[in-house]
Amino acid sequence: MPFGIKTERRLGQDIMNKVKVGIVGGTGYTGVELLRILSGHPNVEIISITSRSENGVRVDEMYPNLRGAIDIAFAEPEVDVLAQCDLVFFATPNGVAMKMVPELLQRGVRVIDLAADFRIKDVAVWNKWYGMEHACPDILEEAVYGLPEINRSEIQKARVIANPGCYPTAVQLGFLPLIENGLIDTTRLIADAKSGVSGAGRQAKVDSLFSETAESFKAYGASGHRHLPEIKQGLAIAAGSQVGLTFVPHLVPMVRGIEATLYAELSSEADFQAIFEARYINEPFVDVMPAGSYPATRSVKGSNFCRMAIHRQPDSNVIIITSVIDNLVKGAAGQAVQNMNIMFGFNEIAGLEQIALLP
Secondary structure, three states, rough: OHHHHHHHOOOOOOOOOEEEEEEEEOOOOHHHHHHHHOOOOOEEEEEEOOOOOOOOEEEEHOHHHHHHOOOOOOOOOOOHHHOOOOEEEEOOOOOOOOHHHHHHHHOOOOOOOOOOOOOOOOHHHHHHOOOOOOOHHHHHOOOEEEOOOHHHHHHHHOOOEEEEOHHHHHHHHHHEEEHHHHHEEOEEEEEEEEHHHHHHHOOOOOOHHHHHHHOOOOOOOOEEEEEEEEHHHHHHHHHOOOOOOEEEEOOOOOOOOEEEEEEEOOOOOOHHHHHHHHHHHHOEEEEEOOOOOOOHHHHHHOOEEEEEEEEEEOOOOOEEEEEEEOOOOHHHHHHHEEEHHHHHHOOOOOOOOOOOOOO
């Protein structure tokens, strides 16, 4: 459902107190998206934005879209400064947050990590997929997985939030109602997902050059992608047992957006449309479209929505769910702000009221 129908069901109330916020790693796409959203948030004061490479450079010099909205320069990530914050967002590469988080927690600062440092509970699995030793496995155990649609009550009390990945958000939200109601064979799940180029980050890479991606479409990570164990972990919790999942991501020639087409074999018959609508009726950022609809990535561009629809072909035992998000918003910065709102008791949609951009 759109905003207007569900507004009165939001959690929390706006309050006048402002949360002091810091952002570590403010120069990437998720960092600037955080700044765009937080600059209009009624309950936030941004006191530090860090970048070692751009130390001293004004934020609006690098990102002119923030002129008049952000009046601050990038600074070195100093713990003494960040310790003055109530909350610190990490929009950094994998492996950075885990080195700074322990000291911030000791000094009473809460943390939302937009990278993968705290998403996977099994330390050995994390070490294998991310190619390094985890620096603080005790905090990994404490961290709450920040998918509000399943962990809202835990998020409210958390000191550390592991913000979900973009693909895992679109895939899990699409499968959850079916798994929670025991309607599918969870040993044979398939997620065929596509992402825009911004999902690869802002660093200069040959594979994301315009001449490499324009007018082209390819799969990658088919032999194993880092988001695979994260998705399987979340779905296994919902199922109460291990799941079998084939996950293949693709790169498509657009800037923003993720589309996930999900397939599962049915084990029971039900009114699937009614089940999805009931599951998400009170979720402010999940829109279950009429059966047979085709949610498009442009319908969520710049917004914090996940839109989905249900399909089933004639004489088929396979249910098909199509799920779309903006990888930089519900797949990253927007979901992080949604988590912040829950953590601090703000209106859950505060700062996230943006309608998707069209065309």
